[in-house]
Structure formats: structure tokens, C-alpha cells
Amino acid sequence: MKKKHFILLTLLAIGIIWCLSWLFISPPALKDYADFEAIKVDTVTENHFTLGKNFLKKKNKNLWEMYSEGEPYEIGYSTGILAQGLLYRQEKAFVSQINELIPSKNYLSFLRVLIAFFNRNLDASISEEYCQEIYGMSQGSNEEFNYIGPAYQRLLNYHGAHDIGHALQELALVGCTSFAVKDDKTDDGKLLVGRNFDFYVGDEFAKEKMIHFVNPKEGYKFASVTWGGFVGVVSGMNETGLTVTINAAESELPTSAATPISLIAREILQYAKTTEEAYQIALRRQGFVSEAILVTSAADRKALSIEKSPSAVDSLYDQNNQLLTTNHYKTASMKSATAYDNAYASYYRMERLKEMINDTTVLGVEEAAFILRDKRGLKNTDIGLGNEKAINQLIAHHSIIFKPETKEMWLSTSHFQLGEYIHYNLDSVFKNAPISSTKSLAIDSLNIAEDPFVQTAQFKGYLTFKKLVKKYINLAEEERLTQAEIDDFIALNPSSYYSHEIIGDYYAKRNQTQQAINYYQNALTKEVASHHEKVNIEKKLSELQGQTK
Structure with missing residues (x-):
């Protein structure tokens, strides 16, 4: 048994060394730059x-x-x-x-x-x-x-x-x-x-x-x-x-x-x-x-x-x-029709x-x-x-x-x-x-x-919107938003599909199906940023609509 353990440990050690040597990238060959490296940085000002x-x-x-x-x-x-x-x-x-x-x-x-x-x-x-x-x-x-x-x-x-x-x-x-x-x-x-x-x-x-x-x-x-x-x-x-x-x-x-x-x-x-x-x-x-x-x-x-x-x-x-x-x-040789x-x-x-x-x-x-x-x-x-x-x-x-x-x-x-x-x-x-x-x-x-x-107030509102996006995406399941908070959030970027999608996600996470459906539908009336994101919203909406049947 001891011999078996020793063999396994030896193989493991060899494997680790082999793996590390595989992953390690050696520095390039250089001539001597000692004189250049000896030059000191002169701090003229803090910047x-x-x-x-x-x-x-x-x-x-x-x-x-x-x-x-x-x-x-x-x-x-x-x-x-x-x-x-x-x-x-x-x-x-x-x-x-x-x-x-x-x-x-x-x-x-x-x-x-x-x-x-x-x-x-x-x-x-x-x-x-x-x-x-x-x-x-x-x-x-x-x-x-x-x-x-x-x-x-x-x-x-x-x-x-x-x-x-x-x-x-x-x-x-x-x-x-x-x-x-x-x-x-x-x-x-x-x-x-x-x-x-x-x-x-x-x-x-x-x-x-x-x-x-x-x-x-x-x-x-x-x-x-x-x-x-x-x-x-x-x-x-x-x-x-x-x-x-x-x-x-x-x-x-x-x-x-x-x-x-x-x-x-x-x-x-x-x-x-x-x-x-x-x-x-x-x-x-x-x-x-x-x-x-x-x-x-x-x-x-x-x-x-x-x-x-x-x-x-x-x-x-x-x-x-x-x-x-x-x-x-x-x-002609490179383009994709889907683009x-x-x-x-x-x-x-x-x-x-x-x-x-x-x-x-x-x-x-x-x-x-x-x-x-x-x-x-x-x-x-x-x-x-x-x-x-x-x-x-x-x-x-x-x-x-x-x-x-x-x-x-x-x-x-x-x-x-x-x-x-x-x-x-x-x-x-x-x-x-x-x-x-x-x-x-x-x-x-x-x-x-x-x-x-x-x-402008619109740009300042957008900066607030970006901060709230992070906050609302990471809300714990037991945390709740008031309707006033939701309305204020949408108002910061009202023409954005993303504002409505985030609130749709908020309601879906809390099993408030109809509210989530409403906001996903609103999101799809806006100009969605990409084909991938539109398909993703449509999928979430379809799954919720299936639950209500």
C-alpha cells in the first residue's frame, strides 16, 4: 500500500512539474541593460x-x-x-x-x-x-x-x-x-x-x-x-x-x-x-x-x-x-449574409x-x-x-x-x-x-x-441610470422596489429597451409573472441593441407566457 501511495505521489509530482513547465513562458533573450536600468526616475512633479x-x-x-x-x-x-x-x-x-x-x-x-x-x-x-x-x-x-x-x-x-x-x-x-x-x-x-x-x-x-x-x-x-x-x-x-x-x-x-x-x-x-x-x-x-x-x-x-x-x-x-x-x-469572400x-x-x-x-x-x-x-x-x-x-x-x-x-x-x-x-x-x-x-x-x-x-440633465440622469442598473441587477430576492422607484428608473432612459428588460427581470425573479410579461413586451417595442439580445428577451417572454396558460 505504501509503495502504491509513493508511486501515485511521484506521478502526481511529475504531472505538476510537467504541467507547470508546459504553462510557464520563458523571458526573451536579452543583452546586458544594466547601465540603462541604473538610470533613476526623476520626479519633476506628482504628475x-x-x-x-x-x-x-x-x-x-x-x-x-x-x-x-x-x-x-x-x-x-x-x-x-x-x-x-x-x-x-x-x-x-x-x-x-x-x-x-x-x-x-x-x-x-x-x-x-x-x-x-x-x-x-x-x-x-x-x-x-x-x-x-x-x-x-x-x-x-x-x-x-x-x-x-x-x-x-x-x-x-x-x-x-x-x-x-x-x-x-x-x-x-x-x-x-x-x-x-x-x-x-x-x-x-x-x-x-x-x-x-x-x-x-x-x-x-x-x-x-x-x-x-x-x-x-x-x-x-x-x-x-x-x-x-x-x-x-x-x-x-x-x-x-x-x-x-x-x-x-x-x-x-x-x-x-x-x-x-x-x-x-x-x-x-x-x-x-x-x-x-x-x-x-x-x-x-x-x-x-x-x-x-x-x-x-x-x-x-x-x-x-x-x-x-x-x-x-x-x-x-x-x-x-x-x-x-x-x-x-x-x-465578397469574407462577408456573412446574416450581418x-x-x-x-x-x-x-x-x-x-x-x-x-x-x-x-x-x-x-x-x-x-x-x-x-x-x-x-x-x-x-x-x-x-x-x-x-x-x-x-x-x-x-x-x-x-x-x-x-x-x-x-x-x-x-x-x-x-x-x-x-x-x-x-x-x-x-x-x-x-x-x-x-x-x-x-x-x-x-x-x-x-x-x-x-x-x-444636460439627461446626461446626468444617464450616469445615475448606469449606477442603478448595477444595483437593481444585484438586488437580493427578498428586496423590493416601490412603484415610484421603478417609474423613476424607467424615466432616466425611457426609450431604452434595457430599462424595461431590467424591470422585467426584477419581476420574473420574484415570480410576478404578469408584471414581468408587461415589461418584456414593452422592451420589445423599443430598438433592441442586438439580434442576440432580442432573441433572449423573446425567449424569457415566451417561457412566462407558457406558465400563464
Whole structure:
């Protein structure tokens, strides 16, 4: 018996060691950076830090400006060390949101092992250059989250998590909108690009964003809108006037590790000048999930949508001086017939985008901001605030406008894309940085003003609505709402199907069948955000109606 136990324990130990070695990702090979790591951070003010020629400073309450230069590890290391506080707050917000979405600790533990196994070869799908940068950045990570995994491994996995979030469309993590127009569509004939990045991982995650200006040893200088712990690109422009933005497309859950789409976008931004060069980079990289990469180039004055899945790639150039992208494919080889139905948020949003651009004689940056801030539905109907079918879903991590030929960009500040858009000119930025890190790199005289909607009672009511949504969803079964509380809640967002669905759920949970039926029926008279959600409400309604027969 003892011998049997010993054999079982030995096999178990071997299995654990084998499993850990399987899941562990080794750091990349590096040369000696002892001299660079010996440079100390200089704290200029509580919101301004320098490390050699690299610096981080706060522009306003939620926007940070960072400048980095050098080799990949140096860029990553200086970013991680200078932005330690940002890295910590972003990781904390990310982990908190995951815990909220998946409250079961046992299931979370299982998912951690599953994702670690799934991504065990992730580093092999990422270029050595970006592995070194991520490893450098990991030196600024907080040990509080080591229970999830080693810092380097965590940051690698977070880049994959962005792609997995795109695949999990039913969680409503994504719903981006972008467009490019030129010639007779713009007020000066030049290329103009607008983009909403609706990647939602909670309000805390979107609270602080960073505009990162990077001067790499190899490739083009570029600017990228990002957050602490992330080296990929979701929205950016390089010194040649090439822009890159990414939009999720309908996708299956990935079955094996590949290059995260944000790192493909990063490679394009760093190494491409023309749309053809961008396409060739996308062609030779295998991606995690399905994505549309919108590329515009000042060099060839073109806009190109690269539609990429794990198994195929196709592309579409601008037609009639415009190219519009939401969350479905449009090329003949890639498009899905089901996407072309108004019940689907992506198609509905595309139609609204076409409607707004066609209704505008010519577009300048002010008109682009007006479109990106639009909260209404087709034919200007009220579809409720926060609807996925709206161009502005009031969840954006950021919104940005580019003029590639003049290398100008306007970046939104909170709330969402309603706040002031801050103006940057890349020629000016890279001329002045790192010579002077004491003043903002922005040109504030060219900013786009805050949307007046921010100061309205309707917007303040919507913020209250969001807080009450969380509270009412999590009410204990014995807790009760008064009719006045219910009426006040509906009044905060009366045209939203979601207001009525939540109250329907409240009554269904308490076996008040007829009241639940009434509110579900009311919800279905509104513009429901997605086909998936409409089917879900119809299913709940049908089940309750079956109980009353």
C-alpha cells in the first residue's frame, strides 16, 4: 500500500512539474541593460516623471502623455517604470471587471489554467522585438497580481485577452465604428479619418488613457492611444501619415495561440508607409480572431480595409471617396449574409453612419466629431442612451480623428467621446520631444470643444441610470422596489429597451409573472441593441407566457 501511495505521489509530482513547465513562458533573450536600468526616475512633479530622455506627464484629469525612445527593451522598461501607477490601476480595473463578469472563484481558477494552457506558445507567435518590449514593461508590474501568474506572462496574456474579448460579442465588450473620407467628401479635399474605440472593460479601465509617442530604433516614429501594460496598437498614426485602427468582426472563439491583432496593427504602424505595405504585413501574420484593420496612407492617399480571419484575408479600398467600417465584413469572400439585417447592431450602425455622412455636404474635423458623438438611430430616432446600435454607445475607451496628410490628430477626453478632443501634430511632437518635457505636447488652440450634452440633465440622469442598473441587477430576492422607484428608473432612459428588460427581470425573479410579461413586451417595442439580445428577451417572454396558460 505504501509503495502504491509513493508511486501515485511521484506521478502526481511529475504531472505538476510537467504541467507547470508546459504553462510557464520563458523571458526573451536579452543583452546586458544594466547601465540603462541604473538610470533613476526623476520626479519633476506628482504628475510628471522622467527617465533619461523618456518622460510621462499628465495632460488633464484622465489623459497622460508619454514619450519613449530606443531599443525594444528600453522602450518597454522606461514605459513600465515611469507608468508603474498607471499599470497598477489598469490591471486592477481589468481584474475587477473580470471578477464582476465571472463571480465564481472556482470558475475563474479553471479559466486561468485554461487560458495559460491555451496561450502556452503565445510568445512563439509574437516577434522577438515585441516580446522584449513586453518583458521590459513587466518590470514595472505590481506583485499584487502574481497569483494570476508571473508579470511577463500576465502582460502577454492580456494582449490575447483583447482579442478574446472581441470574440465574446455577447458580453458587449466591443462595437467599434470608423470611417475614412477624402476629396469631394472633405472640406479641404484631404484624407480625414474618424474612429470610436468601443472596447468596454468597465468605467474604471477607461478612466485613464495614454497617448504614447514612440521613437523606435527601427521603423517609423509613431503615436498610439493606449493604456498601462499594453504595447499593441488599436488606434495610431506614424510619422509618414499612415493611420491604423482595428474593428472586431464576427468571430469564433480561437482554438490556438496566434499573433494578437493589436500586435499586427503595431507592426503595420511601425513599419508601413503605404496601404500595400500594410496589407503585406497583415498577410504574413496569422491572427487570433476575425478583425477589420482600417489603414489610411498619406503617401498614396488611399484608405484600405484589411479583413482578416485566422484562416483568410481579403481587402477593400475606398469607393466614391469613402470607406466605412463597423463590425462586419464587406468583401465578397469574407462577408456573412446574416450581418446584413437591421436586427444586427453592426449593420444598423453602418446604415446610420452612411446616413450621417450622406447628409453632410463636406466633412471637417468638427463634423467628424459630431458624427462620432451621435447617440440616435436611423432617421434620427430616439433609441435610448447606451444602445449598441448607436455610433456613440457611451462606452468608448477613446475616440480619435486623424488628418494623415497634415499628420494631425484629435483625441477625446472623458466622458467617452463627449469631452474635449485634444489636438496633436506629429511633426511638432517629434521636433519638441524629448528636448522639452516641461510643457504639453498638444496644441490646445486647435482643440474641439466639449459636447454641450455633457452639461444636460439627461446626461446626468444617464450616469445615475448606469449606477442603478448595477444595483437593481444585484438586488437580493427578498428586496423590493416601490412603484415610484421603478417609474423613476424607467424615466432616466425611457426609450431604452434595457430599462424595461431590467424591470422585467426584477419581476420574473420574484415570480410576478404578469408584471414581468408587461415589461418584456414593452422592451420589445423599443430598438433592441442586438439580434442576440432580442432573441433572449423573446425567449424569457415566451417561457412566462407558457406558465400563464
